[in-house]
Amino acid sequence: MPATPLWLASLEALLNRQLAMRSESAALTQRLSGKSLQVDVDGVTRIRAVTAGTRLVLLPGDDSPCDAVLSGTVKNLAQMAAGVGSGVTRDRLAGGGGSAGIQVRGDAEVAAAYRELLSLARPDWEEELSRLVGDLPAHRAARLARDTSTWLRRAARSMGENLAEYLQEESRDLVGRTEVEEFLHGVDELREAGDRLEARLQRLELKLAGTDRHAGTA
Amino acid sequence: MNDDNAGNDANAGGGAGQTVDFGFERVAWADKARRVRSVFESVAGKYDVMNDLMSLGVHRLWKQFALSLTGLRPGGRALDVAGGTGDLTLGMVKQVGKSGRVVLSDVNPAMLEKGRDRLLDAGIAGNVECLVADAETLPFADHSFDCVMIGFGLRNVTDKPAALRSMLRVLKPGGQLIVLEFSTPTAPGLKPLYDTYSFRILPLLGRLVAKDADSYRYLAESIRMHPDQETLLAMLREAGFAQALYHNLSGGIVAVHRGYKL
Numbered sequence: 001m002p003a004t005p006l007w008l009a010s011l012e013a014l015l016n017r018q019l020a021m022r023s024e025s026a027a028l029t030q031r032l033s034g035k036s037l038q039v040d041v042d043g044v045t046r047i048r049a050v051t052a053g054t055r056l057v058l059l060p061g062d063d064s065p066c067d068a069v070l071s072g073t074v075k076n077l078a079q080m081a082a083g084v085g086s087g088v089t090r091d092r093l094a095g096g097g098g099s100a101g102i103q104v105r106g107d108a109e110v111a112a113a114y115r116e117l118l119s120l121a122r123p124d125w126e127e128e129l130s131r132l133v134g135d136l137p138a139h140r141a142a143r144l145a146r147d148t149s150t151w152l153r154r155a156a157r158s159m160g161e162n163l164a165e166y167l168q169e170e171s172r173d174l175v176g177r178t179e180v181e182e183f184l185h186g187v188d189e190l191r192e193a194g195d196r197l198e199a200r201l202q203r204l205e206l207k208l209a210g211t212d213r214h215a216g217t218a
Numbered sequence: 219m220n221d222d223n224a225g226n227d228a229n230a231g232g233g234a235g236q237t238v239d240f241g242f243e244r245v246a247w248a249d250k251a252r253r254v255r256s257v258f259e260s261v262a263g264k265y266d267v268m269n270d271l272m273s274l275g276v277h278r279l280w281k282q283f284a285l286s287l288t289g290l291r292p293g294g295r296a297l298d299v300a301g302g303t304g305d306l307t308l309g310m311v312k313q314v315g316k317s318g319r320v321v322l323s324d325v326n327p328a329m330l331e332k333g334r335d336r337l338l339d340a341g342i343a344g345n346v347e348c349l350v351a352d353a354e355t356l357p358f359a360d361h362s363f364d365c366v367m368i369g370f371g372l373r374n375v376t377d378k379p380a381a382l383r384s385m386l387r388v389l390k391p392g393g394q395l396i397v398l399e400f401s402t403p404t405a406p407g408l409k410p411l412y413d414t415y416s417f418r419i420l421p422l423l424g425r426l427v428a429k430d431a432d433s434y435r436y437l438a439e440s441i442r443m444h445p446d447q448e449t450l451l452a453m454l455r456e457a458g459f460a461q462a463l464y465h466n467l468s469g470g471i472v473a474v475h476r477g478y479k480l
Contacts, residue, residue, distance in 0.1 A: 016289050119222070
């Protein structure tokens with residue numbers, strides 16, 4: 001068996017610190033005793049997860065048999081681990097279905113249980129930082145990160161709105177939503193009027209055709 | 219198993235007439251413990267200084283990495299086997315907090331005395347015990363500890379399989395053994411440099427700083443005679459540890475082996 005990379009050991013230690021703080025993790029790890037999950041990150045790495053007592057153990061992945069395999073791109077698996085975006089739910093995994101970009105093979109119940117375990121192990125970054133630099137600096141750094149993130153989101157939204165306003169109102173390269181809606185409403189009215197006109201013309205044609213038949217027979 | 223490690227076959231069992239490695243020498247089974255004790259009695263006073271000097275301080279990072287894997291929580295119980303001057307005990311005491319308990323054990327009273335003094339100087343008392351104990355016959359009840367650590371000690375043990383079994387016995391179910399030990403360099407090109415350092419510079423440092431070249435020559439030789447990564451992994455599995463694995467540090471100069479009691 002090859003040496004287990006150090007980053008895997010650090011990741012395992014990080015996840016186990018979170019699991020140790022969650023009371024529900026013990027029952028889950030016991031339930032997964034003897035079951036293994038392999039995560040194949042497309043073209044990057046393979047990780048084998050097993051449990052030992054109440055702890056999660058991460059090993060280098062290999063071709064030996066395992067109970068379940070999750071495979072996907074870094075982005076999709078990261079989204080699944082973060083619990084966002086991918087739409088992979090426990091029920092969907094248990095039903096044997098993955099989601100866009102993630103394939104599940106083997107025992108889907110095992111895959112779903114491991115996913116639940118990983119969701120319990122999601123790191124609290126502020127707490128992790130406090131282990132390195134202390135509570136107060138960690139709290140301030142986390143607040144700074146949150147404030148920066150909020151500011152960036154607001155700035156991006158505001159910039160988008162200003163750009164849209166300039167293109168619509170100043171340069172007139174784009175039309176506004178109201179103008180588009182008015183235009184589409186006008187198109188709808190015109191189409192309906194056209195439909196009505198067509199119906200009247202058809203009725204008129206029918207009438208004229210009836211008049212001609214009567215005249216011919218007389 | 220490589221040729222260098224052939225002597226370790228004799229580590230399993232032992233008895234009258236059997237020999238075991240002591241560095242590159244073969245000595246009587248019963249003699250190794252006495253000679254190891256004599257080495258460490260000789261180096262105890264300068265042990266910490268020499269560790270920093272020999273590894274250029276890197277041993278602190280190796281120990282920090284091993285400590286990051288313990289999974290110990292406040293209130294936990296840990297055992298530091300062959301703990302010597304107590305570096306790892308100090309780290310584990312911080313992890314288990316006031317409500318936990320750490321036992322620092324060593325077969326050598328001189329090393330243990332240094333460790334105890336160091337802990338007291340660091341203001342640590344109450345949740346730590348110091349105990350002279352042989353790794354092969356640990357004097358604790360079954361299922362006593364959440365984590366057992368042995369740092370740079372296993373290679374000096376006469377009967378390594380017996381020590382591993384003993385450590386497994388005192389672990390609680392789900393508990394973890396961590397073995398931090400010198401191993402076999404795996405990084406390309408490292409071995410010749412490492413050999414030169416071990417057999418030329420290390421004894422020289424021992425002679426100049428600790429006034430004891432022979433003891434440091436033994437340390438270098440004992441590292442060569444210690445099982446390589448894969449052999450030790452197999453020994454852990456054979457002793458009954460589950461989910462056993464290892465990590466190489468500094469290109470394989472040091473390895474951390476881990477295993478769980480299920």
